[in-house]
Amino acid sequence: MYLKAHVHLDEPYTHQAVVKALENSKKLKWIIDQGIDESHAEADLADVQLQWLEYELINWQHLAMDKNTLANAYCIRKGLIRKSQMAYNMTKYLSKNPTSILKKAIPxxxxxxxxxxxxxxxxxxxxxxxxxxxxxxxxxxxxxxxxxxxxxxxxxxxxxxxxxxxxxEDSDSENDDGSDQExxxxxxxxxxxxxIDKPLLVEKRKFHVRAYVLAKSNIQVYLYKDMLALFAMKDYDTTNLEDNLIHLTNTCLQADEEGYNEQASVKLFWELGLAQEDLNHMFDQMKAILADVFDACTSEMTTFQTMPNAFELFGVDFMMDQDLNVYFLEANAVSFSICVFYYHYWY
Structure with a gap:
């Protein structure tokens, strides 16, 4: 028996990886429709078991009506990925659960x-x-x-x-390269x-951990153990707050900088050269933090609605201080182009 899947991801490499995974499935046989356009979100779908699409293309009405259809995103999850809404949810959760690990783990x-x-x-x-x-x-x-x-x-x-x-002065100005600035x-x-002014440093530089979390159904959460450490480009220095290359660890800020070295800015968490006991201790904190973060967000149904026939991959960011305390910074709906970048780095 063949099942039907609709697949479209803007990043070609990731799109092909999903298609290949479905084609190579040993337990299920798939008929894969890749010709998905903007009309799909409101189309009359018949007998489609999987929608693996960009968020805007998912047919939410069909997903709600047909429990035999599976999609790769939750319709409502701003309570997790929108910073202000997540902060509100964390505050409300802690008022009801004052002994939660989030009391220390949320700045x-x-x-x-x-x-x-x-x-x-x-x-x-x-x-x-x-x-x-x-x-x-x-x-x-x-x-x-x-x-x-x-x-x-x-x-x-x-x-x-x-x-x-x-x-x-001029909010309509352009960058030096002629592109519109935000x-x-x-x-x-x-x-x-x-x-967090006393972060854990490696080779004198600040870093944060980017981890990937799979959430599925109503709701199970899995933390992928292979994680990345993303480093600031310059040595840590609190006397200079103007230079974002000291304080911000997002690699997107560094790629166009002279002297950018990808191998120095992106490392594997488990290969940071720290004691294994310390790495395990931080990883255990991450798991406990995520359990309460998702509990806090999913308890607010107006901003995070779980669905039995949905799953989603989130990118979550952690930071540690000098005493190995772990802090939860934020969660993001995963950018597939970023996933591809990390895939190439790992493999």
Whole structure:
């Protein structure tokens, strides 16, 4: 008996990997339709058992009506992948579960909403703890709620530095290369987090761990043990907060920099040269943290709705401090092009 699958992923390499995996399946035989276009999301599907597609192409109505159909994403999961919504869910969860590991594993976080720089002081009144601790010399990091690839992220230790982010004279300007720059003055929703200022360093550089998590059905969560350590390009230095190559560990910021060395910026977690006991200790914390993160998010059904016939791969980021405490930074819907980059690195 043959089953039907609709497959379309924008990244050609990953698309072909999925097709090949289905074709090589020993237990199931698949008829694979790869001619999927934008009309698929509203098409009248008949007898389709698998939709492995970009999120926008998935026919959610068919998925809800036919429990024999499987799809590679959850329809509603902004409670996990949207920074402000996740922060809200974590705060609510901790109010009900004060002994959760998340009490220590989630950096203290504030929602920061700013509609115009003229109202900066009023916005700061809503996060008075931040303003108070800036006067004590504390450092913070601000992130747009919905951006990715490190866009708009800044480390700061003064109100003047924070305000300067929003005082852009010409928001319609272009980058030096002629491409349109992202207009951060139009971003209304941000999160501010207390900066982890004593991170675990390897070879004097800061790093974070990128791990992949498979969530399926209602809900089982699996952490893939092979993880990456993504390094900042420059040695760690808290006296210079302006240079993102010191403080941000996203490889997308480094690729076009002179002297960029992929082998120095991307390493395997289990080959960092740390004691095996310490690596195991951090990995155990990651598993415990993820259990409570997904429990917190899925308990809020308006922002994360599990489905018995769905699965999804998420990229999650962790950071460790000098005492080997693990912190959960964020989760992202996986970019298939990033998956391909990591696939090439591993294999």
């Amino acid at each position: 203290e976080t504030w929602l920061f909403e700013l509609y115009d720089v003229d109202y900066f002081e009023e916005a700061m009144n809503e996060v008075y703890e931040v303003e108070r601790d800036l006067q004590k010399g504390h450092m913070f990091i601000i992130k747009p709620s919905m951006a990715n690839k490190a866009a708009g992220i800044k480390v700061f230790d003064s109100l003047d530095d924070l305000r300067a982010m929003f005082e852009v 207009d951060l003055t139009q971003v209304r929703e941000w999160v501010i987090q207390r900066y």
